[in-house]
Amino acid sequence: MNLKTCWLITLLTVLLSVTGSVLRANESSGNYFNLPKLSLKEDRGLMQRNAADEFTLTSESGTTARRNYTSLKIAKNSNLSRMNYDEYKDNSSSLKTGKADYFSEKYLKKTVNEHKYWESEKHFGTAVVEMAIVEFIPWAISKWITKPGWANVGWQSWWSNIQKGWEYDGDNFLTNNFAHPYHGNLYFNTARTNGYDFWESMPFSFTGSLLWEYFGEYYRPSFNDWINTSVSGINLGEMTYRVSNLLTDNTTRGSDRVWSEIFGALVNPVRGFNRLISGEATKVHPNTKLFDVPVRIYVDAGMRRIVERGSDFSSDSVSTEGLLGFNLIYGNESYADLNIPFSRFRVWGHVSNGSSKLTDLFSYGWLTGWKLGGKGINKQYFSLNLAYNFMTNPAYEFGGPGVLGLFTLTNKVGEKNFIKSDFGLYAILMGSTSTEYFYGLDGRNYDFGPGPGILLQSSLTNGIWNYLTVNYQGFTIFTMSGSPDSKHYLHNGSISSTLPLNNYFAIGAEFSFYWRNSFYAEPNPDVSRTSPMGRLFFVTKL
Amino acid sequence: MKTLLYTLLIIFAFASGRSFADGPGVGKVSMKEDSQNAKKGWSSMFLEADYSYTRHLGEYEEVWGSSQAATLSFGKKFEKNWMLYFKTGYAKTSEWKDEREGNSMIPVLLGGKYYFDLGTVMPYFAFTNGFNVISQKYDNFGGKTDDMLVKYAWELGAGTYVNFTKNFALNATVSYNSSFYYIDAQMTGFVYSGGLSYFFR
Known part of the structure; x- marks a missing residue:
């Protein structure tokens, strides 16, 4: 792996962060082309909005x-x-x-x-x-x-x-x-x-x-x-x-x-x-x-190291890659209309310099929702979301569209911070996951199938930066096409932390663990693979 | 079980929110209309009994021939041009010979119709989606096979209602279906159906 590229990407991020901060600082002068004045809108949405409909x-x-x-x-x-x-x-x-x-x-x-x-x-x-x-x-x-x-x-x-x-x-x-x-x-x-x-x-x-x-x-x-x-x-x-x-x-x-x-x-x-x-x-x-509509955009870059361990091979496989990513949060839970589809959504992803250029892309946007209770920052609601998953890297592949029912609650912690927690149930409509026993003519090496899933996530945040996030997602995929009579249990847990250095720039670290248990029909033996991953990154808020 | 799960997921995705419109604020406007419709209760419901003949295609047709079915639908008319309905029934293929060899199925479908209210005539496009519970018996080189399959099914078509009283209408539909059976011999075909509909109004 080439570490030079990783460092190059890292330097690029720092440059991007500094540029972002400079642009932000110059915002009031209006002497550059500011895309849609995103941060202004956010400020307007978050700070100057007086009532739900005004x-x-x-x-x-x-x-x-x-x-x-x-x-x-x-x-x-x-x-x-x-x-x-x-x-x-x-x-x-x-x-x-x-x-x-x-x-x-x-x-x-x-x-x-x-x-x-x-x-x-x-x-x-x-x-x-x-x-x-x-x-x-x-x-x-x-x-x-x-x-x-x-x-x-x-x-x-x-x-x-x-x-x-x-x-x-x-x-x-x-x-x-x-x-x-x-x-x-x-x-x-x-x-x-x-x-x-x-x-x-x-x-x-x-x-x-x-x-x-x-x-x-x-x-x-x-x-x-x-x-x-x-x-x-x-x-x-x-x-x-x-x-x-x-x-x-x-x-x-x-x-x-x-x-x-x-x-x-x-x-x-x-x-x-x-x-x-x-x-x-x-x-x-x-x-x-x-x-x-208020939006928040973050750009991050850094490097990650993925290890692949499998019950079907003797030595570990290790990959180090440079990553460049984004995270767009559209709408604001405070006043987005729960009944308007995608009045709030989140989309985030990364490209890498490894074998899979587009390495991950996720999104979910609410279709409809119900406020369950609470007021101010302490509130609870349930939303039905359309979700999209795409993960491919040297260790594993997983993807597919799904419907995600999400119970969200926020609890104020201290003056400015709160804990936001999500408990969700997935219905994956067409899951794709790595397999050992299927190879298609046109490069397909994964199984297709539907299945249920679960999402548990909790973040300590100030609404802009997530200081600490703990996440777990688990899926079961029943194979409809690929390895015959098989099913896959997939687990992905992560813990990440972001340390803001100023309003627009932060550094962070993430550790995640992906675990796939695949059960195949005889005579193929079942396979268990784990993929720990560490990631260091810089992130800037545009 | 997998197919059942599959079908339920897709139905869930489809049915999750037709009653909610989009666009800034429009959702609320439509919700008002929906609530008005809800107050009408049974007045927006309908019941339908149909007979259908399916000309199957491909390998399925070679093995099982055509099929005939009797179905019952129950649904709701929404504001503007939409209907949502549930449909079930019983179908049997023409190659049903005796107790030892045959293929029959119970479709369990959820669908929608987009209709144009022209007065007496109400043409529509229809899409249904669900699963077939298939029962089949045949001699497999001397060994008797008795299978129960649950397979994803969908149907896309066009038809029309002809209202001949305030409540009763004749219904005729032509549709194409492409349901799962076996990956090399799917259950495809053209469905011609006709029947009687009763609108609670």
């Missing part, structure tokens, strides 16, 4: 505008309908770019009153055409450029697929657990960015994937692809939709606007396309409420 916005010229975001007004006035200038004018200062009288009153009135949001109406035809484009592009590239063979479809393969029905495919872990969900995210957004809500967009994801499986590939339709593409695509799709909404600032012009549109389109290409054809990418108009 925002106080402070313009850069110092004037304060209050606006009641009652649910009805939000429905009428945000991204779902035409906004009336009289209702909006209290906040018209937000249409200014920091310079007085940037837009005239007449222009503002005209802009606000005449703008009708693209997503205020359902565009079924556009959604269908865009889905066809999303299906066509990867198929055409495979058919005429990369020519792998599976794109040679026609009446014969279509009828054959209709007759034969489902199978499980042999694709490698990255393709099945990451590439397919990304494609599903595009299907989902053909509806989501054309005026359909979260629930209404779900069938588009399932349908797009189903059409691809039956008619886009020569091979039989793959059941694991359908589940992974659709379910994880919905998960990823809603996240990219919301993050893209954070990035595109409708109130700016010039290079700020161009860059915000480019970043927004990179995160969500379908939305970027729709903004172009609807003219919203170039027109100055009010932002929706989705632009103002």
Whole structure:
């Protein structure tokens, strides 16, 4: 392993941290392009929010505008309908770019009153055409450029697929657990960015994937692809939709606007396309409420050392890798609406310089929830979440979409700190886990299957930094495809600590232990493998 | 057991929140409508009895031929265009010869319909998802095999209601199903069904 790379990444992180701090320090001067002013939003969300349904916005010229975001007004006035200038004018200062009288009153009135949001109406035809484009592009590239063979479809393969029905495919872990969900995210957004809500967009994801499986590939339709593409695509799709909404600032012009549109389109290409054809990418108009959701972003880097011990081999295997990661927390439990899907979600992951470049990626976003009790910082609620897991490293692989029921409680400890605890039950819909006795034609070396899981986690935190976190996740995967008549018990426990050096920079350490017990049918012997891992990192809050 | 678990998980994922809409604040608006619907109680429920003929495909068709089924559905109409329903029944393949050889199944399905209320005619798209409890008997080279299987099943189709009284409607559906059976011989087929529906209103 090359330690030089690890040190390089570490130095990069320090550089990133310092840069982040400098940018933050310069924030008020406004002399750099600050993506969507994320930290400002967070401050606004955390500190200036007066009541559950009320925002106080402070313009850069110092004037304060209050606006009641009652649910009805939000429905009428945000991204779902035409906004009336009289209702909006209290906040018209937000249409200014920091310079007085940037837009005239007449222009503002005209802009606000005449703008009708693209997503205020359902565009079924556009959604269908865009889905066809999303299906066509990867198929055409495979058919005429990369020519792998599976794109040679026609009446014969279509009828054959209709007759034969489902199978499980042999694709490698990255393709099945990451590439397919990304494609599903595009299907989902053909509806989501054309005026359909979260629930209404779900069938588009399932349908797009189903059409691809039956008619886009020569091979039989793959059941694991359908589940992974659709379910994880919905998960990823809603996240990219919301993050893209954070990035595109409708109130700016010039290079700020161009860059915000480019970043927004990179995160969500379908939305970027729709903004172009609807003219919203170039027109100055009010932002929706989705632009103002508070977020926290952390970037971390460091190194880890993984050991693999197995009952089926005599000596340990050791790997040391450099890691670069991120952690995005969208929304705020204090006032996010429990009934709006993904009004709160968390997504985090790492890339490494080891054999698996994308080494882990996780997310969960709530579908709905119920506040159970408590007030202030001491509260309890139950939420139903859509979860995504992706872990691949030299020692093991695990992934799959699932539904996570989460009981969360927070308890105040001292003046500023509190303990946040989560107790969750997973329903993994299509788990993928390492196996010793299955090797597919296209690089697959893992089993597929559903199963239950459990999550226990507790953190001592001040709301920004988690000083100490203890976590355990356990899963049982019943193999549906791969090693016959097998099942896997998976355990992953970790303890991590972060020591903040200032408001934006911290150092930390983590120790985790992954343990897989796999039970196989005769004559294959059962296998038990353990993988302790240590990680040192720097983390910066952007 | 694995299939049962699988099916329940998927049904759970689907059914977890159709009653909640999305978008800023819209969830609350829709919830009001939902609560209004809830007050109506039975008035949004419906009951349906259907007969269906399935033209199976592929290897399953070669072994077991076609099948016929009688099913009963019970569901709820939501605001706008959605219905959620539970469906079960009994199906038997045409190659049922005698007590020694045959294949029958009990489908247990949960599904949704997206309908267009055009007055007398209500066309819809339907998706159902669940599991088949399959019972099969056959001679396996002299040895008798008597299996009970639980396999994931789904069906996608289109159909229409024709309302001929305030409460009664005729129902006709054509759908494609691709249910699990054995990985090399899945239970695929086209289903043609018709029946009578009663809407509590």
